[in-house]
Amino acid sequence: MKGVLLVNLGSPDSTSTKDVKKYLGEFLMDERVIDVPYFLRWILVKGIILNFRPKKSAKAYKKIWWDEGSPLIVLSERLQEKIQHKEDIPVALAMRYGNPSIKSGLQELKDKGVTDVLIVPLYPQFAMATTETILVLAEELRQKHFPEMRFTDIPAFYHKEEYIKVLANSIKDYLADKEWDKIMFSYHGVPERHIRKSDVTKSHCNPSDQNFICCKTKSEAHQFCYKHQCYETTRQVVEYLDLKPEQYFTTFQSRLGNDPWLQPYTDKTIEKFAENGVENLAVVTPAFVSDCLETLEEIAMEGGEEFVEAGGKNFYAIPCLNDNNDWVDVMVSWIDEWKNN
Structure with missing residues (x-):
């Protein structure tokens, strides 16, 4: 059975300094975000950045936070819901950092009987710190927890x-x-x-x-x-x-x-x-x-x-595409192309 996993960047669970610190720690300790040897990265992130950055970032998040939660999460959920409404195969949502995690998204698809997964990094352009880190982590999770699954991914669509x-x-x-x-x-x-x-x-x-x-x-x-x-x-x-x-x-x-x-x-x-x-x-x-x-x-x-x-x-x-209906239709067309092959 086929299914889709949409993957976006992620967000803290709340605007509290504690949650922001946890999120930034996961994000900045990614070797494809700060690509220096682990020991130096640990000193930079744990020893320096996380001692001052979370409080400042928490204030920034409070300025843009919605009643429903993180704008990025809410908008991604709206996109996922619209796509699911037009698709007859399961469509799950995950974040590279924070919740819902890629592991939980894959588990959701597995629980629905999915073995063939289309991973859709929600980034138009390829970068180490975006598309690559998503695909690398997904493969690590597949080997460790979901060996029965097969992955396909949508490449960078910057020029489509x-x-x-x-x-x-x-x-x-x-x-x-x-x-x-x-x-x-x-x-x-x-x-x-x-x-x-x-x-x-x-x-x-x-x-x-x-x-x-x-x-x-x-x-x-x-x-x-x-x-x-x-x-x-x-x-x-x-x-x-x-x-x-x-x-x-x-x-x-x-x-x-x-x-x-x-x-x-x-x-x-x-x-x-x-x-x-x-x-x-x-x-x-x-x-x-x-x-x-x-x-x-x-x-x-x-x-x-x-x-x-x-x-x-x-x-x-100018707002991003978010859950723009024309954008939803494009996403559905790409999924259908994969699904019907």
């Missing part, structure tokens, strides 16, 4: 025509009645070394190249290159919306530590745009399909405040 169309139309619809000067495509940031580590050729990717020569040069490295996939998403959406070069810009957000991360940085670019006379800025976050702390607090709230304080007028945070 149907996804681009839904994303582009969501941007167009949101801005239809708004005056805007520029659209910023803000992607989750990753350290430059992650790009190099994911380069299967070990020679093609140059993440610090601001001219994007490697990203524009055809290579098998693009299959796992987060930077290329982000810029390709932007390129295809821009082409679909027929935007001019001066109407859009691509940036990266949420850096941690002193190592070089993908640039240009979102926060610095927001301020620069305002200081240079951009009055009406729209920001879309295509690295996520569900709104979360990063989109709701870091972009919509902090980014909006930074823009206005630097002289901007109107700041528009």
